[in-house]
Amino acid sequence: MIEAMNTHNRPFVRTEHLPQSPPPVSTSGIIGWARENLFSSPLNAVLTIASFYFLYLVIPPFVQWAFIDAAWWGSSNKDCAGYDGACWAVVTARFGQFVYGFYPEAERWRPNLVLILFAINLLPILWDRVPGRTIAALFLVTGFPLVALFFIHGGLGLEVVPTPKWGGFMLNLIMAAVAIIYSLPLGILLALGRRSEFPIISRFCVLFIEFWRGVPLITVLVMASFILPFFMPDGFNFNELLRALVGLTLFSSAYMAEVVRGGLQALPKGQTEAARAIGLTYWQSIRLIIMPQALKITIPAIVNTFIGLFKDTSLVIVIGLFDLLQVAKSSVTDTNWLGLEHETYIFVALVFFVACFAMSLYSLYLERKLDTDHRD
Amino acid sequence: MSESIRETRSKDTLGFSGEPVIQISGMNKWFGQFHVLRDIDLTVCRGERIVICGPSGSGKSTLIRCINRLEEHQQGTIVVDNIELTDDLKQIDNVRREVGMVFQHFNLFPHLTILENCTLAPIWVRKTPKAEAEEIAMEYLTRVKIPEQADKYPGQLSGGQQQRVAIARSLCMRPKIMLFDEPTSALDPEMIKEVLDVMVDLADTGMTMLVVTHEMGFARQVAHRVIFMDDGQIVEQNEPEPFFNNPQSDRTKFFLSQIL
Numbered sequence: 001m002i003e004a005m006n007t008h009n010r011p012f013v014r015t016e017h018l019p020q021s022p023p024p025v026s027t028s029g030i031i032g033w034a035r036e037n038l039f040s041s042p043l044n045a046v047l048t049i050a051s052f053y054f055l056y057l058v059i060p061p062f063v064q065w066a067f068i069d070a071a072w073w074g075s076s077n078k079d080c081a082g083y084d085g086a087c088w089a090v091v092t093a094r095f096g097q098f099v100y101g102f103y104p105e106a107e108r109w110r111p112n113l114v115l116i117l118f119a120i121n122l123l124p125i126l127w128d129r130v131p132g133r134t135i136a137a138l139f140l141v142t143g144f145p146l147v148a149l150f151f152i153h154g155g156l157g158l159e160v161v162p163t164p165k166w167g168g169f170m171l172n173l174i175m176a177a178v179a180i181i182y183s184l185p186l187g188i189l190l191a192l193g194r195r196s197e198f199p200i201i202s203r204f205c206v207l208f209i210e211f212w213r214g215v216p217l218i219t220v221l222v223m224a225s226f227i228l229p230f231f232m233p234d235g236f237n238f239n240e241l242l243r244a245l246v247g248l249t250l251f252s253s254a255y256m257a258e259v260v261r262g263g264l265q266a267l268p269k270g271q272t273e274a275a276r277a278i279g280l281t282y283w284q285s286i287r288l289i290i291m292p293q294a295l296k297i298t299i300p301a302i303v304n305t306f307i308g309l310f311k312d313t314s315l316v317i318v319i320g321l322f323d324l325l326q327v328a329k330s331s332v333t334d335t336n337w338l339g340l341e342h343e344t345y346i347f348v349a350l351v352f353f354v355a356c357f358a359m360s361l362y363s364l365y366l367e368r369k370l371d372t373d374h375r376d
Numbered sequence: 377m378s379e380s381i382r383e384t385r386s387k388d389t390l391g392f393s394g395e396p397v398i399q400i401s402g403m404n405k406w407f408g409q410f411h412v413l414r415d416i417d418l419t420v421c422r423g424e425r426i427v428i429c430g431p432s433g434s435g436k437s438t439l440i441r442c443i444n445r446l447e448e449h450q451q452g453t454i455v456v457d458n459i460e461l462t463d464d465l466k467q468i469d470n471v472r473r474e475v476g477m478v479f480q481h482f483n484l485f486p487h488l489t490i491l492e493n494c495t496l497a498p499i500w501v502r503k504t505p506k507a508e509a510e511e512i513a514m515e516y517l518t519r520v521k522i523p524e525q526a527d528k529y530p531g532q533l534s535g536g537q538q539q540r541v542a543i544a545r546s547l548c549m550r551p552k553i554m555l556f557d558e559p560t561s562a563l564d565p566e567m568i569k570e571v572l573d574v575m576v577d578l579a580d581t582g583m584t585m586l587v588v589t590h591e592m593g594f595a596r597q598v599a600h601r602v603i604f605m606d607d608g609q610i611v612e613q614n615e616p617e618p619f620f621n622n623p624q625s626d627r628t629k630f631f632l633s634q635i636l
Contacts, residue, residue: 268481268483270479270481270483271483271485273446273479273483274477274479274483274484274485275485276446276472277444277446277472277475277476277477277479277546278472278476278477278496278497278501278545278546278549279469279472279473279497279501279549280496280497280500280501281469284500284501288496288500289485292487293485293486293487296487370487372486372487372529372531
């Protein structure tokens with residue numbers, strides 16, 4: 001033993017370079033993964049087995065109910081009488097209303113077209129292999145809303161479909177899209193304003209942000225819908241949906257501002273200094289150096305806010321707009337479809353989940369793509 | 377003692393001839409209540425190389441940061457390349473185009489490649505066409521000996537390499553004056569030399585340089601003048617040989633005895 005220690009303490013010179021060798025097998029592969037993640041201790045092994053047992057109890061009956069024993073088509077709940085499982089007929093029969101509300105059937109190609117145009121407009125913004133991002137982004141907040149309004153609302157030769165007829169998931173999408181594309185730029189301006197050296201600007205931004213953050217969204221919607229008209233001069237009024245949209249946008253821009261400000265605070269001061277020192281102007285340094293980095297680190301928080309906003313659009317139910325949730329509510333009280341709350345609300349939940357999960361996946365893709373740190 | 381400080385300070389340019397490119401007179405600056413720069417007079421001639429040293433908190437970084445208005449002075453005048461620094465933002469931008477700066481912590485832009493770091497300002501500030509800006513950038517990256525890293529991101533480079541990129545980035549604007557704020561203080565010992573070598577090469581091209589550093593070997597080798605600052609004041613300035621071999625002020629003597 002003493003002998004061995006001595007050899008370690010002797011003067012020593014390495015004569016050959018040790019090459020890299022692979023890690024031991026037990027830490028890699030499926031077995032290594034299971035050992036590390038599922039059975040790393042007796043308690044974890046018990047929890048793993050209990051979890052699998054729970055899933056075994058829950059999943060097969062659900063699959064049986066939702067798929068195997070389900071009725072898919074019909075015109076009232078009587079058509080589902082012979083089935084033990086779910087009665088999806090309520091969804092398939094009223095699908096048009098879930099998606100479009102009372103929007104006339106013959107005109108539904110118009111919102112569909114707008115959705116396609118929206119996707120085309122969004123492509124250069126979301127995917128960097130399509131050129132023209134700046135122009136597309138500018139068009140999205142200026143020209144596109146007018147195009148969308150023209151097609152969905154009508155006029156100039158197209159049959160007019162007034163906003164109370166807009167409804168279903170389409171209405172949720174319209175509200176979320178408008179609030180998202182306006183609240184992000186507005187939030188960025190508010191965040192910059194809050195950090196401004198000019199006291200008037202920063203005070204105004206603080207006041208604005210704190211006001212909208214301090215009020216519940218339902219209150220904002222109710223104020224916009226019922227209380228605002230009360231103070232308006234007689235005969236002067238603007239569209240109820242537009243009021244809700246403005247309320248929703250201002251509300252979420254306040255949240256966005258604080259998210260973006262968090263990103264700005266996280267950047268080292270040296271980035272601004274370096275940008276100014278090489279001669280960039282204030283707005284150039286914001287656009288080229290500060291915002292790309294601040295937005296990158298706040299992607300998870302921004303998408304989080306977007307997802308919250310998207311789900312909050314269903315709150316317009318309190319001011320009587322006919323969104324997806326309201327369609328569901330009226331559908332379960334329809335005498336033809338009584339007793340189908342499960343199917344209806346599972347469908348509504350699934351629609352919201354798919355939309356929100358898609359946003360979530362895109363944010364993960366974006367984070368990976370923008371990762372230039374290259375530090376593991 | 378205070379008489380001797382005044383005596384030393386009045387030897388403004390130490391006989392270095394040339395047209396003055398930076399003129400600072402009677403300059404004072406406060407951080408809140410703290411008087412960080414006190415009655416600074418300094419004239420720098422075109423082609424002159426000045427090393428500024430002193431204990432931490434002596435105001436040496438603040439002094440060179442006032443020259444490109446990263447810090448604002450409250451009294452006195454600073455004239456850079458015939459432009460006086462005032463609240464006029466246009467003039468400040470004009471000065472910053474002519475004055476390059478290298479920071480202690482490099483401050484490269486981590487979301488841009490090395491090449492993009494170098495072409496950004498020429499393209500956006502000087503309106504240089506992209507192809508030409510890239511050509512200039514490669515020329516300077518070659519000069520700092522890392523052209524092969526052009527397409528990597530700053531996070532993939534070592535500290536010494538990053539600092540050399542930072543120097544190249546500044547040079548791409550073809551500045552008349554270069555400011556260095558402790559350029560080797562954040563580097564591992566192994567990497568200090570590669571950065572100093574680049575700075576010595578730059579000195580050989582006749583660039584006007586103001587360098588805040590504790591690398592006294594560098595000061596002896598390239599400086600025309602060494603300035604010692606303490607407590608926000610210029611305590612002593614002289615040519616390197618007399619400065620190191622025969623310092624006059626007790627404060628300078630003590631400082632040199634601590635670091636040499």
